[in-house]
Amino acid sequence: MEIEIATIGGYEEVGRQMTAVRAGDDVVIFDMGLNLSKVLIHDNVETERMHSLDLIDMGAIPDDRVMSDIEGDVQAIVPTHGHLDHIGAISKLAHRYNAPIVATPFTIELVKQQIQSEEKFGVNNDLVKMEAGETIDIGDSGNVQLEFVNVTHSIIDAINPVVHTPEGAIVYGLDKRMDHTPVLGDPIDMKRFREIGREGAGVLAYIEDCTNAGKKGRTPSESVARRHLQDVMTSVEDYDGGIVATTFSSHIARVKSLVEFAQDIGRQPVLLGRSMEKYSGTAERLGFVDLPSDLGMYGHRKSVDRTFKRIMNEGKGDYLPIVTGHQGEPRAMLTRMGRGETPYELDEGDKVIFSARVIPEPTNEGQRYQSETLLRMQGARIYDDIHVSGHLNSEGHYTMLKALQPKHLIPAHQDMKGFAPYADLAAHEGYDLGRDLHVSNNGNIITLVDE
Numbered sequence: 001m002e003i004e005i006a007t008i009g010g011y012e013e014v015g016r017q018m019t020a021v022r023a024g025d026d027v028v029i030f031d032m033g034l035n036l037s038k039v040l041i042h043d044n045v046e047t048e049r050m051h052s053l054d055l056i057d058m059g060a061i062p063d064d065r066v067m068s069d070i071e072g073d074v075q076a077i078v079p080t081h082g083h084l085d086h087i088g089a090i091s092k093l094a095h096r097y098n099a100p101i102v103a104t105p106f107t108i109e110l111v112k113q114q115i116q117s118e119e120k121f122g123v124n125n126d127l128v129k130m131e132a133g134e135t136i137d138i139g140d141s142g143n144v145q146l147e148f149v150n151v152t153h154s155i156i157d158a159i160n161p162v163v164h165t166p167e168g169a170i171v172y173g174l175d176k177r178m179d180h181t182p183v184l185g186d187p188i189d190m191k192r193f194r195e196i197g198r199e200g201a202g203v204l205a206y207i208e209d210c211t212n213a214g215k216k217g218r219t220p221s222e223s224v225a226r227r228h229l230q231d232v233m234t235s236v237e238d239y240d241g242g243i244v245a246t247t248f249s250s251h252i253a254r255v256k257s258l259v260e261f262a263q264d265i266g267r268q269p270v271l272l273g274r275s276m277e278k279y280s281g282t283a284e285r286l287g288f289v290d291l292p293s294d295l296g297m298y299g300h301r302k303s304v305d306r307t308f309k310r311i312m313n314e315g316k317g318d319y320l321p322i323v324t325g326h327q328g329e330p331r332a333m334l335t336r337m338g339r340g341e342t343p344y345e346l347d348e349g350d351k352v353i354f355s356a357r358v359i360p361e362p363t364n365e366g367q368r369y370q371s372e373t374l375l376r377m378q379g380a381r382i383y384d385d386i387h388v389s390g391h392l393n394s395e396g397h398y399t400m401l402k403a404l405q406p407k408h409l410i411p412a413h414q415d416m417k418g419f420a421p422y423a424d425l426a427a428h429e430g431y432d433l434g435r436d437l438h439v440s441n442n443g444n445i446i447t448l449v450d451e
Helices: 036-040 052-058 065-069 090-096 105-117 190-198 222-235 253-265 275-286 301-312 334-340 362-377 392-406 415-427
Strands: 002-007 018-023 026-030 071-077 102-103 127-129 135-137 145-150 161-167 170-173 203-209 243-246 269-271 296-297 317-325 351-354 381-383 407-414 445-450
Touching: 002 065, 002 351, 002 407, 018 102, 026 161, 026 170, 036 135, 036 362, 052 351, 065 445, 071 145, 090 105, 090 222, 090 362, 102 190, 105 127, 105 275, 127 253, 135 253, 145 190, 203 392, 203 445, 222 269, 243 334, 253 269, 253 317, 253 381, 269 301, 275 296, 296 301, 296 407, 334 362, 362 381, 392 415
Parallel strands: 026 071, 071 102, 102 127, 170 203, 203 407, 243 317, 243 351, 269 296, 269 317, 351 381
Antiparallel strands: 002 018, 002 445, 018 026, 135 145, 145 161, 161 170
């Protein structure tokens, strides 16, 4: 059976992920993501109203025109989890393919919301829920199956999909960390990965997120970040002024920890910002997290400002606003607070807790620097980097290679500079660039098995 892999997006940058796997006549697409930094450098860009070709020209979404060179029928579009760099282009591209979107329940719900907010295209693809641990047939041959393996990441309900073919398995390894003690959800299913590495023809190809491949050791568990956050929150328990926290709004486990620790130190938590309301509200509605029944979630700007006024009237010392803006996004709540554009007034000595790291990209780094500078100018004290990554460090990569024993490796989720540490790591394990280690560009097709 012919096996080809098209590296469409996310092979020259962190963002706009998209990969296609062809097994015979059947094609599966993994991810359709947005490169948000390419949008943020423009003022007042509303992607919902833009044409896909304009967004492709901006470098914001994958250029999927290479799919015309793939001889087969797309049978499924499979987003691995709900981050925008994996689902943000579905509303722009999915309608081109007569195929269902297959994902875990939380991811499907986020995809549905993306589609509902789309104003340019009608996206009528079927939405199919599939749980981690399940396997379905792809196409009519009976020779190709799609399996979801549970992984842990900085968002709930993440999976690594596997395409099983007579030539071996193709494992799509974006994005994960090896968390055996997660705060929410089940641990990573390493047992299943080891089984896949030893079943049938083994693993033909492993496509791997190499974001942190150059970092030594292993990525800590989310439970480590929880303890760090608890230590910081407890240390400011006696402060009677304002404390504000920010994190990734999609990081439900972290939001849960912030809510619990706010209550532990006698403050009422409140979630502020559109994405904060969206992700936590969706997770609670689907039963992934149990949040206090009286927890306020406000996304609309007028509702947020009313809440800020109430906090100022009743006393900042009684509340913990948990807000959007950890990357310094121009229109996010924390950025507006730093610019003095909200009723919430920061005073000398007030605490701002960043339970997130800066995504290593120039636009984010510049915006975050500006946001922190504005906050400090108002007297705020910054608590930074209370976080653990959602991506594997080097020891995690060695563990995955030992478990899967893949015949071919394809690094992803980086630019050429970012691929270098993973290529070096793979070389130590006996892989050779150009033979079984394939460093690719966007728009390339890699033929693994020819007729």
